Amino acid sequence: xxxxxxxxxxxxxxxxxxxxxxxxxxxxxxxxxxxxxxxxxxxxxxxxxxxxxxxxxxxxxxxxxxxxxxxxxxxxxxxxxxxxxxxxxxxxxxxxxxxxxxxxxxxxxxxxxxxxxxxxxxxxxxxxxxxxxxxxxxxxxxxxxxxxxxxxxxxxxxxxxxxxxxxxxxxxxxxxxxxxxxxxxxxxxxxxxxxxxxxxxxxxxxxxxxxxxxxxxxxxxxxxxxxxxxxxxxxxxxxxxxxxxxxxxxxxxxxxxxxxxxxxxxxxxxxxxxxxxxxxxxxxxxxxxxxxxxxxxxxxxxxxxxxxxxxxxx
Numbered sequence: 001x002x003x004x005x006x007x008x009x010x011x012x013x014x015x016x017x018x019x020x021x022x023x024x025x026x027x028x029x030x031x032x033x034x035x036x037x038x039x040x041x042x043x044x045x046x047x048x049x050x051x052x053x054x055x056x057x058x059x060x061x062x063x064x065x066x067x068x069x070x071x072x073x074x075x076x077x078x079x080x081x082x083x084x085x086x087x088x089x090x091x092x093x094x095x096x097x098x099x100x101x102x103x104x105x106x107x108x109x110x111x112x113x114x115x116x117x118x119x120x121x122x123x124x125x126x127x128x129x130x131x132x133x134x135x136x137x138x139x140x141x142x143x144x145x146x147x148x149x150x151x152x153x154x155x156x157x158x159x160x161x162x163x164x165x166x167x168x169x170x171x172x173x174x175x176x177x178x179x180x181x182x183x184x185x186x187x188x189x190x191x192x193x194x195x196x197x198x199x200x201x202x203x204x205x206x207x208x209x210x211x212x213x214x215x216x217x218x219x220x221x222x223x224x225x226x227x228x229x230x231x232x233x234x235x236x237x238x239x240x241x242x243x244x245x246x247x248x249x250x251x252x253x254x255x256x257x258x259x260x261x262x263x264x265x266x267x268x269x270x271x272x273x274x275x276x277x278x279x280x281x282x283x284x285x286x287x288x289x290x291x292x293x294x295x296x297x298x299x300x301x302x303x304x305x306x307x308x309x310x311x312x313x314x
Contacts, residue, residue, distance in 0.1 A: 001220040003046075004156055004190020006135045008071050008101070010221045012214050013239040014046035014192055015039045015232075019225035021055040023300035027227065029061055036062035038229040040070065042236045046192065048159070048223040050075035050106055050139075051087045052301060056094035063095075072097070073159070075106035075139050076120075084120035088127060100133045102157050107276040108138040109170070111148030125154060135190065141276060141297070143172035143180045150184035157190045159223070161297070164205075164212045167198035168297035170277060178216060185218030192221035199298030210238045259296055261288050264310035271302035271311060 003010045019025055020032035027035070036047065036058060049055050051074060063070060072095060076087035091100055103124055105117050114121070127133040137157030138149050149155040160181060166174030181191055196213035197203050213222045222239075226232050230248050237244040244252075265288035272280045272289070279295035280302060288310070291302075303311045 003220045010046045011044045014221045014223040016223040016225035017049040017055040018053050019227045021053045025227045032058040033061035038232045047072045071101040073102040075104040077106045078120045079117045080119045081123045084123045102135045105138045108140045108145045109142050110144045141170050143176045146180035150187045161195045162193045164209045181218040193219045194223045262310050264308045270305045274301040274305040
């Protein structure tokens with residue numbers, strides 16, 4: 001499928017690299033790279049990662065010796081020029097690529113946050129003008145940010161959260177997000193989705209939710225986190241509208257995951273700063289942070305910001 005006006009033809013399923021890395025499964029390098037290669041062997045040609053995922057090494061290892069066209073998206077929370085330059089150059093170096101395909105502002109909440117990160121956008125636009133980058137855009141869990149990015153000529157790509165049950169959308173319903181995606185597509189933006197299973201909350205409805213996600217009008221692809229070769233084969237089959245191999249299904253482990261704060265928590269509040277879902281709260285005299293699981297999408301970013309290792313996804 002064409003990805004907006006980038007010239008990229010992408011597979012309807014993208015490899016979401018978050019789950020193989022240290023924020024989630026923390027697979028050994030060779031094992032994680034093998035999972036990515038399994039996806040590539042089936043024709044998946046879009047890989048989604050981010051600065052904070054710490055999965056560049058897996059991707060670089062998986063791509064060794066590959067000759068086909070494979071597109072990589074990375075993302076950063078960088079809000080100014082110097083931070084974005086650091087993030088951009090790190091991606092180029094660790095992925096061993098002179099030119100990057102897609103670079104996004106990570107988890108934008110509205111047009112105001114995009115405006116607040118505009119210095120970082122200008123840096124990316126300069127790299128695009130120098131032919132060191134193909135496409136610029138945002139990732140978001142917010143309907144309003146999709147509309148805002150759609151109206152900006154500088155934005156090529158939008159990576160929105162969407163799933164059949166609307167879990168994790170911070171400012172609207174599932175149908176609101178579907179309408180925003182359609183609007184952005186009409187404006188010529190390239191769109192690919194995320195969180196079809198809401199970070200694992202909908203794993204018990206995986207087939208239903210994945211097949212629904214792959215057919216959303218306006219989306220060229222959908223990033224799915226996969227942590228085993230078996231999961232890759234199952235998800236590729238669903239993306240093609242086929243039934244997976246019965247042996248793979250028998251090995252597939254349905255993990256309805258949830259998050260908890262352990263007694264290691266010292267109520268410092270560091271985790272609040274990394275939660276774009278506003279799912280974490282801390283009141284005066286609380287002994288530990290409270291996580292509202294109805295808002296949490298199990299991204300694990302809060303874990304990365306916890307010096308006490310007090311947050312677990314199980």
